[in-house]
Amino acid sequence: MLNKIRNIQWRQVGYFFLGISSLIGVFMLMSLVSKKDQVQVCTSLKVLVEGKETFIDQQDISSMIHEKFGRVVGRSLNEIPLQKIENELKKSPYVSEADVHMDMDGTMQVQVMQREVVVRVINQAGQEFYVDSKNQKIPVTLKYVPHVMVANGNIKEGYKKALEPVQSTIVKDLVDVVAHTKHDDLWSNQIVQLYVNEDRDIELIPRVGEQTLIIGNADSLDYKLSRLATFYKHIMPRVGTGAYSKVNVKYGGQIICERNGDWFIDSLQMQMNKK
Template identity: 25%
Template sequence: MSINIDNEYNNYFIGDKEVRDLLTRGGERKLEGLPNQHIDLKNLEKRIEANKFVKDAEVSRGLDGNVHVQVKQTRPIARIIRTNQQDVYIDAAGNILPLSDRYTARVIPITKSALIKPSDKGFFQDSIGQSYLSLLEFIENDPFWKAQLAQMHIDGAGKVAFLPQVGEHTIEFGKPVRIEEKFRKLMILYKEVLPTMGWARYKRVNLEYEDQIICE
């Protein structure tokens, strides 16, 4: 077997050994040496895709007679911190992913008010949750904000706040709307105000309102 795992986002949740175990059901069903007509390629794809860290799998026969496996991994974009339960990841579609003993993704951690329904019941997959996913994907795709934002909290009213890596302030983002506009305002603050006033000057930065930033 020839196995190729796509690590486009530098995720290493699954390796060659895990893929081989999925294909052979932990070594119980050997593939090497089997006649081609005895190998169900679609069934092998389903075995691999049963792993939550696999987004897509393609299994094919090569002209060399070997089985070729292409695996695309799921990409977590956040980690949900849960009280009295193990944390979980979510991907860009809002799917819940378990933690892995093999690899820890460097994604923003999220805490949520107890008034927000549990994430494993679809909070990030309903119409409201999609706006939060858009916010998380924006952060994940922007190297500066991915590095600067240390934690995200969603309160009972659905408003978002961030704790930064640098600075003593809380960023009050509000509802996940006008995402790019709010981050543009925050970048102006970071580039033009805080270097002069000092990074410890403000404890609260509010971005909720159009065309203004409130700093206290």
């Protein structure tokens, strides 16, 4: 009997009982936390709205939560449907992401990321909508008008519901044009509007100069814009800002200008005039 007792691995036995004690401690702690959650109440509501736009603000979020879920401050934590509140926030056409959680001190934290709009479209019927960075349609609101490019003219695509994807090639091209120009110092300052003419070509309306800049579609944008830059750097200084009514870079390898008076000059002559 004594030999059996001596052969017992007491270290392993100690580890076993230590593990059991740890598990019991964890269960007791979880039980205490659970009971605390049942009795603890929401002490405050903190709302953080992020993003470059201001379609919605902290007051809008707080009001929405109060209207749909009632007052949260003062209610016990287990009575507040955090996941439902988060899902409801994500339904807003102006919200890209939302996160709702409780802090240990009972503060309800609400973080909202707004959608970033790229262009404001006014179609041929006068209907307006925004397009965001994910090519989804965002409704226009009177509360906030973001400083983005406006595109109008012969655009057939309309607006039916929030967050529906863009369908037409022309609107997708308009978004691409804005994406290519908004971070460029020259074009972000020079282009004030986009227009789709009767030939379904995209025109850039400049801030300086009376000429219309025709690029066609969004194919080979870098190449087309580089030819327009050539016009501004080498040709306009020689002829003046009002010499041409149209500058067309729709066709590869050419800068076609229409002078007031229906006089055309091709790319070869442009190169000669530059020298």
